[in-house]
Amino acid sequence: MAGVLIRMKLRIIRNSMTGGKAVWMVVGAVLGLAFAAATVALAFVRLDAPGLVADLLATTYLLWTLGWMVGPLWGGSAVLRSDHFALLPLPRRRLALGLLAAGLVGITTVVTALAFLGLVVHGVRTGVGPALVSVPAAAAQLAFVVLLSRVTHALFGAVAGSRFGAAVTGLLFAAMLVLTQSGWMLIVAVVSSRVTETGFSTFVSAAIRALPSGWGVVAVDAAGRGDWWQSLGALAGLLALCALLLAAWSRALGRARHGRSVVRGSARRAAPGHGALSGATGAVLRKELRTWLRDPQRVTMAVTPVAWALGTALLPLTFHTGALLPWAGPALPVMLVATAYNLYSQDGTGLWLTLTTGSQRADVRGRQWACLLLFGPLTVIVTVVFTALSGYSWAWPWVAALVPALLGGGIGMMAYASVTALVPGPDAHKRPDSPLDRADTTGPSNMLFFAALLPALPAAGLVTLGTVLDNAVVSWLGVPVGVATGVLLARWLGRLAADRLTANGPELLVLMRTGRAGTSGAGTSGTGTRAKPQLTRRQEVIALLSWVFGGLALFPQGLVPLLFLIFDVQVKVWFLALYTPHPWSWAVALVMIAIGLALFTQAVRLSSGRVGGPAAPETGEEAAGPSDNLREEYESA
Secondary structure, eight states: OHHHHHHHHHHHHHHHOOHHHHHHHHHHHHHHHHHHHHHHHHHHOOOSSTTHHHHHHHHHHHHHHHHHHHHHHHHOSOSSOGGGGTTSOOOHHHHHHHHHHHHTSSHHHHHHHHHHHHHHHHHHHHOHHHHHHHHHHHHHHHHHHHHHHHHHHHHHHHHTTSHHHHHHHHHHHHHHHHHHHHTHHHHHHHHHTTHHHHOOOHHHHHHHHHSGGGHHHHHHHHHHHTOHHHHHHHHHHHHHHHHHHHHHHHHHHTSOOOOOOOOOOOOOOOOOSSSTTOHHHHHHHHHHHHHHHHOHHHHHHHHHHHHHHHHHHHGGGGGTOOTTGGGHHHHHHHHHHHHHOOHHHHHGGGHHHHHHHTOHHHHHHHHHHHHHHHHHHHHHHHHHHHHHHHTOTTHHHHHHHHHHHHHHHHHHHHHHHHHHSOOOOOOGGGOOSSTTOSOOOHHHHHHHHHHTTGGGHHHHHHHHHHHHHTOHHHHHTHHHHHHHHHHHHHHHHHHHHHHHHHHHHHHHHHHHHHSSOOEEETTEETTSSBOOBOOOHHHHHHHHHHHHHHHHHHIIIIIHHHHHHHHTOOOOTTOGGGGSOHHHHHHHHHHHHHHHHHHHHHHHHHHTTOSSOOBOOOOHHHHHHHHHHHHHHHHHO
């Protein structure tokens, strides 16, 4: 049984490693190997504080365990899912053992096994007895994280369809984004706390070792002290926990498939006959407000930007600086554009109702008003509270000018991008259990994140001018400029979105129904954009590496050192500019910013097909036929 499932999984992985997915898997494997090598290298470090290496290993393995718990939520469902075998007459325990064996075969498992070799290195350095204990401890630790991942995914699937589960998903997704983008701040916090010299406190050390992720370290250290009862107890506890997780997972495999949770609303009320909520736009506004509060996928999208903005702003407090607190408010609408722009794709073929009733303009405006009513007050509250807590009086004209520009421009960009950069996903009635199993908007979201910063340029330029001239009146003039920019962009981009939806609505519907755009001309899709280019493997690798290294050059090696130089933060860590002599530090930071912008430009050009890459080959019948038929049906209706 196990051999069959292992061969099946390897065949699926081999056949799915095509195009950009293969590049992502290779890059992920390389990064994982780098983290695993760093974990093993930690076991070779000699520190003066007694027991500090063991505490650091236990902390590192806690992070690996958390990664395995959150990883399936980030990457969606597993390669082999239990419901694939629901109709086969297999005992649950046998199926669980087979899926566990298959789960131990994969890139992530190999990388994690290499990371747990650090426990073996620690045991070998401690003595012969600890070395013998470290081998089964590392194996049990690996089985523990794999089983914990499966049980966590099963438990999450049971609540993912509810609003509470969707909110938890948003929090976890935001936490992964914060750690991925700003995890270096934790390194800064560790270095600035001088924990490498003094060691952890007794309470922190005991708490880290008391968690199951630290039981392997406890077993090895106890064997080094000659306390064999504690060593065997830690090993036995780890094995017993693995057995309990296997039993729980086996039971979860055999349960009946749950029906989708139904979120029931308030009692039926008559639609208002006058006021802001009346008319076609008011009807869409009421519908959108209910959708944002009831649809689990919308709840996830609403929680993610808020949690990301707060987490990014609060993380520098770990090394006693509140430099990012004022920017929590401006950051919220920027991430909102990147995570929640694909609204029409979530409605799926329900777009037919909008097209047949001719309410495209009201639909776009209603969605914009709903976003403003939901996220406008929240953004203002976050801005005021966090700026006041920071104590930076100079930040008030900045945030007052940037927030309305970013919020209004972001709402306009969301409306326009939802009809011009739509990515088809599962229809609303066919959504899988996990709210993260949706349309893959990685590429458009990356581009929109940086495009969402552009509306702030006019207001930021005026505030910068006032700061340079030391003129408060000029600085505060950025506020009306920011408000005007936000209002104009929201109205203009909303009108463009409504016009595009009216002109190309049937083609968008074909895209959501079939997953491919109908064409109205050679090399042009029915939505008015070029057909998706077919990039070569070399171009895919270059585009992906440009996104990765562009982000590294622009943010941690460019903008962050520049802010540290401005605010005179005496922390170097891994910032290249801060290791150069003072006159050259500014130049290195600016060069890194230029390199990051150049790499991002190249990534955007490749992803949009402006460099090389012929258009995807499609026959005229396949590309234009469904779209033409649907347009005739739509016009006749």
